[in-house]
Amino acid sequence: MxxxxxxxxxxxxxHADQDASTPVxxxxxxxxxxxxxxxxxxxxxxxxxxxxxxxxxxxxxxxxxxxxxxxxxxxxxxxxxxxxxxxxxxVQWNVGKVFFDDREVYNFDLLPEDGHKRxxxxxxxxxxxxxxxxxxxxxxxxxxxxxxxxxxxxxxxxxxxxxxxxxxxxxxxxxxxxxxxxxxxxxxxxxxxxxxxxxxxVGRVFEDNFLIADVIMEADFPTERWFWFDPPFNKGQSALLHKQPDGVWRIDLQLGWDIDKEREKRPENVIPRLKAMLGDDVEFELEWVSIYTFQxxxxxxxxxxxxxxxxxxxxxxxxxxxxxxxxxxxxxxxxxxxxxxxxxxxxxxxxxxxxxxxxxxxxxxxxLNSSRSTDFITPKSEISRTLRDAVLDLSEHYEFARPLVNSGRLSVPCTYDGSPLNSADALNGPARSRPGSACPDAPLGDGFLLPKLADKFTLLTIDADAPDVLEESGITVERLALSVTDDKTLALKERYLGDAPSGVYLIRPDQHVAARRPNFDENQFRAAIRRATGQE
Amino acid sequence: MSDQLTLTPNIDGADDFYAELLAVHEGLSKEDSDALNARLILVLANQIGNRAILTQALAAAALKPEV
Structure with missing residues (x-):
């Protein structure tokens, strides 16, 4: 197949465009x-x-x-x-394990916050x-x-x-x-x-090669992200094992800089590396092999x-x-x-x-984040390796060192602090939903908040009055009227109000916050709409 | 807690501490000593915790104290 x-x-x-007498x-x-x-x-x-x-x-x-x-x-x-x-x-996963040399030094649970659709x-x-x-x-x-x-x-x-x-x-x-x-x-x-x-x-070239192998195997490895620093089967380098759907596993092996890429990609060279990692008795089939460098x-x-x-x-x-x-x-x-x-x-x-x-x-x-991860995973000087190994050794024994271990700081949305489209934050509310933030999701009974905020400007009111529609400079803004009682888990309150008794948010079509205030102030919100659309 | 790095004498029994610091390295190879030093830096940095003081400490150790 x-x-x-x-x-x-x-x-x-x-296509008809290819036969047009003048460009379409x-x-x-x-x-x-x-x-x-x-x-x-x-x-x-x-x-x-x-x-x-x-x-x-x-x-x-x-x-x-x-x-x-x-x-x-x-x-x-x-x-x-x-x-x-x-x-x-x-495949959903929450647990990550970190290995150093031949031992597991610690594991972590992403502990995702409740009350998000995704x-x-x-x-x-x-x-x-x-x-x-x-x-x-x-x-x-x-x-x-x-x-x-x-x-x-x-x-x-x-x-x-x-x-x-x-x-x-x-x-x-x-x-x-x-x-x-x-x-x-x-x-x-x-x-x-x-x-x-x-x-x-322009930017920074990282002098390293990584072998990606996707293997299909019936293995009883759990659905976890396993990351090795300096493992016995890939001495001085790193390795990653991560599960994908259909019994496909992603294996990522750091190879170093001076290698022959074409040679390393050949199955007769890839398979022994994988056997050293997975054990001789694990049956697998190679789906895809690639070698990448990055900048x-x-x-x-x-x-x-x-x-x-x-x-x-x-x-x-x-x-x-x-x-x-x-x-x-x-x-x-x-x-x-x-x-x-x-x-x-x-x-x-x-x-x-x-x-x-x-x-x-x-x-x-x-x-910045991915460069720092790379510097930790692939130390480029003797002292950076010494410090990196010190972090890993300590992380096995003491919790304090674990936040310093960096095998990739997993992607979170960027907050557009200082964007010219933001209006000044006028609500004494939670930092996570300040102007520029991607709106955090919250449960609303059987559904969720984010699907109600898509594709258009929205005026989200929480226990506050406002007109149902606001027209300003050609932009139509519809109100979404909510109350903290709409979410029994109180996530809506915690994520959008904090200690404030009420809040009004202007939310962009991409679900980022443009402005927020404790109450609806028409002049302020009209100005915020103009600002969020580059008209002020 | 002060945001100012202490650069005046602050260790009781300074000679004892220094001897203990040397003792912990005794018999170690250069590599193992370097590793121990690195672990020590991280342990002490965590104890200090304060980011402003850590920045001042890095500058002080580099013999480039802020003016």
């Missing part, structure tokens, strides 16, 4: 049909914006690649209408992730949404203009030209779009006129902490509502500059 990632899902078909203009063209490009396209199409996705191949991700998806991206996928199949298929993490192969997103595209198409994916359409040239972008696209039947009002470039770490526009991509870097700006970069095309991190695909989905979550308002003439083009500000803030946070 063919693997899912070996079968074309959106095979090349000739589209509203938005998304370059790349990975998780980020598909996320952008679904987001826009759901809101009625015409979008064409161009992908240089016609299949989902080759191999499992990104496997660890965090709560915030799952919440975004809920908004995009494809969170449920991911969570249904994905779990802290799921593990799911990127090919399933993309399959479910492509299925969502097909579902939207069946409903008449203006979205299409063109397989084996590779962008080969780009021309930028003040009010549009021109591109040349290569297909199996030759090339053709297209125009777009806007382009979202989600074409990955090696982004040809970035190269064609001659944009920088931590970002573009200086993500917006270049009418070309907007997102995901790995804009920024790259080490895999430790699952901050790649997870942060890319937060890019397009941030971008699409802004682009929609600009396209509708409801916000100035300069609103898009806040995408740069907010997501560069996010990228820098991710780069």
């Amino acid at each position: 063919n693997k899912i990632f070996e079968v074309p899902m959106y095979p090349y078909e000739r 203009r589209h509203k938005v063209i998304v370059v790349g049909a990975g998780p980020i490009g598909l996320g952008a396209a679904i987001d826009l199409a759901q809101q009625g914006i015409e979008v064409v996705v161009l992908d240089d191949n016609d299949k989902v991700s080759f191999g499992s690649r990104a496997i660890c998806f965090a709560k915030r991206p799952l919440e975004i996928l809920d908004r995009l209408g494809c969170g449920q199949p991911m969570v249904d298929k994905g 779990p802290a993490f799921i593990n799911l192969q990127q090919y399933y992730f993309e399959e479910y997103m492509v299925n969502r595209v097909f579902e939207l198409q069946a409903q008449g949404a203006p979205i299409e994916i063109r397989g084996r359409n590779k962008v080969s040239a780009v021309g930028t203009h003040p009010d549009h972008v021109t591109i040349e696209v290569d297909t199996p039947e030759g090339s053709y030209n297209l125009e777009a009002d806007w382009i979202i470039a989600c074409d990955g770490a090696g982004s040809p779009m970035r190269s064609m526009l001659g944009k920088d991509f 931590c870097r970002r573009m200086e700006q993500f917006r270049h006129g009418r070309v907007l970069f997102a995901g790995d095309a804009a920024h790259q991190v080490s895999p430790f902490g699952a901050r790649g695909a997870n942060s890319g989905l937060q890019d397009t979550d941030n971008l699409c509502w802004k682009l929609k308002l600009v396209m509708e003439g409801k916000a100035p083009e300069s609103l898009l500059d806040s995408y740069d500000v907010e997501r560069i803030h996010g990228a820098d946070e991710n780069i």
